[in-house]
Amino acid sequence: MGAEGDASDDRDAAGLAALEVLYRFVAAVEVTPDVAVHSSDRNGIVRYWNRACHLLFGVPACDAVGRPLASLVAHPEREAEFAAVIDSVWRTGKAPLARDWCVRLPDGSERWVYSSHFPVSRGGQTRQVLCMEIDITGRKIDEQVLLHAGANFRQLFERSTDAIVLVRGREIVDVNPAALQLFRCDGNDAMVGRSLLDFSPPVQPSGEASMVRDAALAARTFSDGNQRYEWMYQSGAGESFWAEVLLTSVAVDHQHLAFAVIRDISLRKATERTLTMAAQVFENCRDAILILDSSYRVVAVNRAFSDVTGYAPEGVIGQEMPSLRAGLHEPAFHQQIRDHVDAHGHWEGEVFSARRGGEVFPVWAALTAIHDSANRITSYMAILSDITDRKQVEEQTRHLAEHDFLTDLPNRVLFLDRLQQALATARRQHTRVAVMFLDLDRFKAINDTYGHQAGDIVLKEVAARLVRCVRGVDTVSRQGGDEFVVILADIGGADQAAHVAGSVMQAVSQPMTVGQRQVTLSASIGISICPSDGDDVDTLLKHADVAMYHAKQNGRNAFQFFSPEMNAHVVERVQMENKLRQALENREFLLEYQPEIDITSGRTIGVEALIRWRHPQRGILRPDQFIPVAEACGLMLAIGEWVLREACARARAWRDQGCPVVVAVNLSSVQFTHDKLLDCVDDALASAGLAPQFLDLEITEGMIQTGDAATIATVNALRQRGVLLTVDDFGTGYSSLSTLRRYSLTKLKIDRSFVDDITRNPADAAIIPAIIAVARSLKLRVIAEGVETAEQLHFLQQHGCDEYQGHYAGMASINPDLGITRRHP
Ligand SMILES: Nc1nc2c(ncn2[C@@H]2O[C@H](COP(=O)(O)OP(=O)(O)OP(=O)(O)O)[C@@H](O)[C@H]2O)c(=O)[nH]1
Secondary structure, three states, X not given: OHHHHHHHHHHHHHHHHHHHHHHHHHHHHHHOOOOEEEEEOOOOEEEEEOHHHHHHHOOOHHHHOOOEHHHOXXXXXXXXXXXXXXXXXXXXXXXXXXXXXXXXXXXXXXXEEEEEEEEEEEOOEEEEEEEEEEEOHXXXXXXXXXXXXXXXXXXXXXXXXXXXXXXXXXXXXXXXXXXXXXXXXXXXXHOOOOEHHHHOOOEOOXXXXXXXXXXXXXXXXXXXXXXXXXXXXXXXXXXXXXXXEEEEEEEEOOXXXXXXXXXXXXXXXXXXXXXXXXXXXXXXOOOEEEEEEOOOEEEEEOHHHHHHHOOOHHHHOOOEOHHHHOOOOOHHHHHHHHHHHHXXXXXXXXXXXXXXXXXXXXXXXXXXXXXXXXXXEEEEEEEEEEOHHHHHHHHHHHHHHHEOXXXXXXXXXXXXXXXXXXXXXXXXXXXXXXXXXXXXXXXXXXXXXXXXXXXXXXXXXXXXXXXXXXXXOOEEEEEEOOXXXXXXXXXXXXXXHHHHHHHHHHHHHOOEEEOOEEEOOOEEEEEEEEOOOOOOHXXXXXXXXXXXXXXXXXXXXXXXEOOHHHHHHHHHHHHHHHHHHHHOOOOOEEEEEEEEEEOOOOEEEEEEEEEEEEEOOOEEEOHHHHHHHXXXXXXXXXXXXXXXXXXXXXXXXXXXXXXXXXXEEEOOHHXXXXXXXXXXXXXXXXXXXXXXXXXXXXXXXXXXXXXXXXHHXXXXXXXXXXXXXXXXXXXXXXXXXXXXXXXXXXXXXXXXXXXXXXXHOHHHHHXXXXXXXXXXXXXXXXXXXXXXXXXXXXXXXXXXXXXXXXXXXXXXXXXXXXXXXXXXX
16 A cells, blocks of 8 residues: 555556646747747648747737638748648658758738748657747858858958857867857867867767767768768767757868858757647646637647547647536636636635536646746646546545445444434524434343354345335444434434334344344344433433433333433442442452351351441442442452451451351342353352351352252362352242252251241241252251241241341341341240
């Protein structure tokens, strides 16, 4: 990517540099007073005419362009020769040698010009003939004078502004002051006696050796009388310069002499080079270039213009710019651009252009005014870069940035933007907007069961179904994971939102095929409505999320509208979560111990450790007030570990004080199924130095009723360590005798609701003897909890219960009195 980027940067830089050359050239050609530049097409019609042409021929560009060249510049007496020269350019595609012409101007006057003709080619075919002309009338007059000078020849030789060098054989025998000046030599001695080859580089720019070419020219001059050619010289100061040479052979006193009239044409050559380069840039530039006259009519276009727009040059030259004609922008917009260019010289920006077939495409346009020497705008240059591809890439990039890669739905970024817009519209038009937050139920199970790929297919299918449930003005977005949010714009009321939520649930719950399988899903949806539940993005989203959370809490597969009470509940819960996270660190937990009494002896044989939270604001909280939150936010493991350690340490302390009691600790299901349970128990016992038989772990029926191998292994591992195991809240679950038999347990704890029944509902208390019978058959001890009255104790005693706990024996406290023995009736 990087390398490609660098390469294209280089290309762009080169392209810009080339365009800069072109621009400077067009500007230079336009303003140069010395070189008249014009071009004509195959029919001899003038297509380009610079300001110097105006000065030389007396015809302004606006009158010259479009007229036959022959009507502007006549070549009296040499019409046929001139026509042959032009014809050879068209036929051969080659530039002929420059030559002098006497031309007649439209006003009847005559001038001498020195003309060079060049083909302007495209695709290997000559399209125009470009002509550069220099006014040499003054020099011609000098030459005429020279011819008729006779005796005054020497004087004219001395005064000539052209360099004249007399040569015998190869040797220079005389030079005039102009020659000394041209060759940067201080006096005749510097040249006389030497050869012109001494003032030439070894090789000419054409690649020919100077010596070889010089010999050929000398021979031809000798046979033809004279030769005109171009030559690269090197001055005495070592500088190279281009010259035009007229070498004439003369016989004086039977000696063959030659005199060379040499004129520096470096300036013209440089202009030619720039012209060639500019023509190449113009033709080969990847961007479309148009040269426009001061009325914005096309004077010339390059190949890229035709490639990009499909217009042939003939179709547009002399017309106004095609994109202007297409009426893609308001006329006022074009006028603004023109005003800007006239005022500042340049304008660039993004506009639309049209191809010949009518297709509209985006371009980056740069329009530059070209001024003459009097700073008047004579023409314009427009460069049009087709940015269709760039726009497409931009569009793709934008799409990627705003859409979810999996479902192609708007992502959170675009969703937020759309919601802002929907809310702004609702505010203006006093309408309502609903935000529907949807989370799939137990989606993790799909991933876990069928694999992530299957999960992806499900998410895509859900996305498609959601889109089908809403109108075009609504937005369905995926926020990530299995969460989707829908904006229902301009809804009549809550009923309408409920209707959509109903159809969404219906759509999601239709079975879908993933690979070979059928999957059935459900979703929980929370809805908030603007303005009643909030009128800004954050509030509406938060409230829809809160409502969705409640839908989940209430059993999933439902939708819920937001209500302030829900919010209060959630706020409270979040606050509790935050406080809970700090509670361990701040040592805010404490354990109270409730004695467990042996019914026969009345002695305290154990204690149940009960966790309390000393909440900084709300005082002492009981487990049911915070344990569900701790479980939900993943803090239960850490809290459970602390309880185990603390309880074991305390049991060890009591034993050291001579009160060896068993400490019962409740295990949460997260703890019980966690693979660190055994390590955790071992650590707690080891760090307290407590024998395992003094630790009783209380688990619920629910945790063991599956009877699966993993649960059996955990129970066995604990029992093998010697730790006791009690099934808490016994009688409320559905464990069967056969399941219980699989485990090596210690004790069953009769749930307090049955103990309550002894006094309140004696008929139902019959379950207690049944539980005790089960325990006996499994050789387990039985303990009853929640014993508050003598009557309850008596009932338990009568039915052979082993132990009890409850207010009758003693409240839970930090420092229970373990020494007392209760007297039972
Ligand atoms: N296949 C797939 N799964 C994803 C993608 N992004 C997130 N998930 C999974 O989606 C699941 C989202 O689970 P949750 O919403 O937290 O929980 P859930 O199982 O849906 O349970 P509830 O939301 O409580 O009903 C997680 O298991 C993520 O790993 C995804 O692009 N493709």
